[in-house]
Amino acid sequence: MSSGTPRTGGPVPKYERLRRALAAAIGALGDDAALPTERELAVQHGVSRATVRQALEALEAAGLVYRVQGAGTYVAPRTVAKTLSLTSFSEDMRAKGLTPGSRVVVVGEAAADHDEAADLAVGTGTPLLRLVRVRLADSAPMCVETSRLVAARVPGLAAMDLTGSLYALLAEHFEIRPRRADQAVRSVVTGEEQSALLGIASRSPALRVDRVSYDERGAPVESTTSLYRADRYEIRFAVHREAP
Amino acid sequence: MSSGTPRTGGPVPKYERLRRALAAAIGALGDDAALPTERELAVQHGVSRATVRQALEALEAAGLVYRVQGAGTYVAPRTVAKTLSLTSFSEDMRAKGLTPGSRVVVVGEAAADHDEAADLAVGTGTPLLRLVRVRLADSAPMCVETSRLVAARVPGLAAMDLTGSLYALLAEHFEIRPRRADQAVRSVVTGEEQSALLGIASRSPALRVDRVSYDERGAPVESTTSLYRADRYEIRFAVHREAP
DNA sequence: AACCCCAATTGGTACGTACTTAAATGGATA
DNA sequence: TATCCATTTAAGTACGTACCAATTGGGGTT
Numbered sequence: 001m002s003s004g005t006p007r008t009g010g011p012v013p014k015y016e017r018l019r020r021a022l023a024a025a026i027g028a029l030g031d032d033a034a035l036p037t038e039r040e041l042a043v044q045h046g047v048s049r050a051t052v053r054q055a056l057e058a059l060e061a062a063g064l065v066y067r068v069q070g071a072g073t074y075v076a077p078r079t080v081a082k083t084l085s086l087t088s089f090s091e092d093m094r095a096k097g098l099t100p101g102s103r104v105v106v107v108g109e110a111a112a113d114h115d116e117a118a119d120l121a122v123g124t125g126t127p128l129l130r131l132v133r134v135r136l137a138d139s140a141p142m143c144v145e146t147s148r149l150v151a152a153r154v155p156g157l158a159a160m161d162l163t164g165s166l167y168a169l170l171a172e173h174f175e176i177r178p179r180r181a182d183q184a185v186r187s188v189v190t191g192e193e194q195s196a197l198l199g200i201a202s203r204s205p206a207l208r209v210d211r212v213s214y215d216e217r218g219a220p221v222e223s224t225t226s227l228y229r230a231d232r233y234e235i236r237f238a239v240h241r242e243a244p
Numbered sequence: 245m246s247s248g249t250p251r252t253g254g255p256v257p258k259y260e261r262l263r264r265a266l267a268a269a270i271g272a273l274g275d276d277a278a279l280p281t282e283r284e285l286a287v288q289h290g291v292s293r294a295t296v297r298q299a300l301e302a303l304e305a306a307g308l309v310y311r312v313q314g315a316g317t318y319v320a321p322r323t324v325a326k327t328l329s330l331t332s333f334s335e336d337m338r339a340k341g342l343t344p345g346s347r348v349v350v351v352g353e354a355a356a357d358h359d360e361a362a363d364l365a366v367g368t369g370t371p372l373l374r375l376v377r378v379r380l381a382d383s384a385p386m387c388v389e390t391s392r393l394v395a396a397r398v399p400g401l402a403a404m405d406l407t408g409s410l411y412a413l414l415a416e417h418f419e420i421r422p423r424r425a426d427q428a429v430r431s432v433v434t435g436e437e438q439s440a441l442l443g444i445a446s447r448s449p450a451l452r453v454d455r456v457s458y459d460e461r462g463a464p465v466e467s468t469t470s471l472y473r474a475d476r477y478e479i480r481f482a483v484h485r486e487a488p
Numbered sequence: 489a490a491c492c493c494c495a496a497t498t499g500g501t502a503c504g505t506a507c508t509t510a511a512a513t514g515g516a517t518a
Numbered sequence: 519t520a521t522c523c524a525t526t527t528a529a530g531t532a533c534g535t536a537c538c539a540a541t542t543g544g545g546g547t548t
Binding site: 031032061063066068074076077085086087177178179180181182183184185186187188189205206207208214216217218228230234235236237238239240241 | 276
């Protein structure tokens with residue numbers, strides 16, 4: 001298996017298929033509509049109750065349903081926001097129904113400074129590939145994004161077409177798949193250069209998102225700093241509170 | 245479950261106690277250290293493997309461990325950020341090691357405007373309790389927070405001590421416990437009045453967080469708009485990518 | 489030494505059972 | 519009519535078994 005391509009195909013588990021079926025069925029129901037009981041669903045779909053519960057837990061975590069002990073499982077009232085997940089700019093824009101694009105501003109190698117080295121878990125001075133792009137949504141500037149990767153891990157990346165999804169390139173050519181990321185969101189005002197790239201007045205408000213993404217082993221793969229136009233972008237997400 | 249088992253264990257489920265025990269044990273381990281196998285943990289703690297898995301799933305969701313099929317379960321490398329969860333300002337500050345406080349600016353009833361009514365799922369003009377507070381961290385202004393609740397649901401709240409945690413008051417006196425919220429984060433610049441309240445220059449950058457929180461039934465309970473000083477606050481959180 | 493294959497290990501999926509706890513129901517009672 | 523309580527129903531917890539899928543490591547081959 002090591003030499004071949006780790007095709008992620010394979011059989012889709014029952015609970016996952018049930019989850020999708022229920023998610024689709026929920027779309028046709030109204031807010032607070034009761035779903036069949038767990039035991040009924042088990043019989044209807046020919047699976048065990050444990051499998052039904054696995055599917056329902058996923059739906060509950062996604063905010064699609066809520067469950068009340070002794071009562072039943074119900075369709076959660078629709079809201080705009082979805083649970084926050086790790087997405088690239090391209091995926092993010094497509095999810096909003098916009099066409100993503102890029103204009104490459106800078107691409108080249110540079111030695112890691114102290115902070116970059118710490119983020120990527122390498123020594124200071126390690127060669128990094130630094131990529132600065134103006135990200136476009138429907139051809140209009142949305143943000144300036146600076147990406148940094150350990151150069152040795154992505155040989156030849158600088159010569160590829162960097163106007164599309166970086167995550168797609170990483171997966172296709174280097175088997176690098178970010179699975180987790182830590183993000184910090186701040187409010188800042190833009191400087192001269194950034195304002196010009198974004199096509200806005202200098203000292204405009206902007207949302208700055210610093211992200212370090214990690215692969216399935218927890219090894220850092222990319223550090224990104226994004227500067228979003230405040231007038232065109234906001235972050236929406238759902239949060240939950242634990243049981244007590 | 246043998247009959248001799250002391251039933252004084254309390255209402256805390258086994259998987260939850262195991263989760264806490266493991267979370268504590270993990271603190272003493274290094275990054276990427278291997279945990280015992282699921283079957284070993286089951287024997288060690290006298291529970292079934294299913295219960296062990298339930299505890300590990302919670303730890304994985306919280307970003308404390310990662311699991312590799314065929315290999316084992318490992319301590320996730322520490323990072324600053326935790327998974328985002330629904331917290332009040334008071335809880336948020338205490339988690340950062342700061343002492344929260346408040347100065348009430350405005351408290352009173354007002355009719356819901358169109359947006360507020362939509363957020364709280366009531367009719368326009370419904371009486372709302374509107375509460376504006378300057379939230380303090382170690383006695384210094386951190387944000388201006390405007391909370392809105394349906395007045396009929398919280399009779400007498402306006403007369404209570406509103407300098408502490410609103411969530412605590414809601415739980416204690418009205419059995420209202422927010423479980424979920426939708427948030428929108430934007431970058432803005434402060435106006436005259438807000439700047440004065442925060443003790444910063446006018447037209448300073450700020451993080452604006454709009455939140456609508458819901459109870460366990462999905463009914464909206466509170467709408468909040470918070471304006472955080474950009475120089476003193478940032479939002480940190482971890483995001484995950486689903487297995488493609 | 490390098491490579492490949494197989495077996496053991498380990499987490500992932502799926503089933504079954506049994507019981508507990510909380511909510512809803514409906515009938516008896518005040 | 520209104521209230522209380524026992525019953526029923528539902529999700530929550532916990533155990534056990536079995537097998538699948540991916541990784542790892544050892545042993546044999548090249």
